[in-house]
Amino acid sequence: MKKLIAVLSIGMLVAGSSYAQTTTPQKDKKPRSEYRGAKGDKAQKTPEEKAQMKTDRMAQKLELNASQKNKLQALNLRHAQEMKAMHERYKATGEKTAEDRTRMQEARKVSHDKWKAELKRILTAEQFAKFEADRDEMHDHMKHKRGEDRKGHKGGEHKK
Helix, strand or coil: CHHHHHHHHHHHHHHHHHHHHHHCCCCCCCCHHHHHCCHHHCCCCCHHHHHHHHHHHHHHHHCCCHHHHHHHHHHHHHHHHHHHHHHHHHHHCCCCCHHHHHHHHHHHHHHHHHHHHHHHHHCCHHHHHHHHHHHHHHHHHHHHHHCCCCCCEECCEECC
């Protein structure tokens, strides 16, 4: 009889403790969107801040001298101001059509090509080669991250 009571009491303890573990409230989890942060709440950087950040990052990676850094700062500032003006013009047009978007993309490409041509004049051949290699590596990394280089998989779409 003592054994039966002991077995039943141990069973009750085990059942009670497992029940207590599942009924305690778990930490309140936030929706995924709260972890990512609201994009609209972030303060937009000024063209000057964007140019300074880009110049500092490139100067460190490409080991630029003071003269090159000053020229690059001016180039990046001019490019950032162009991009901001272009973005403002695009936002000002009330209705966005596919044609407007295409025009914006073309203008951005032309501006980037001009920036790249001026960058080539500022950098040495070795620095520009390193810049191109870094850019290609980043594009490959992003392509892999998006899954575009996996067989039968492109940008999140499954082919059947």
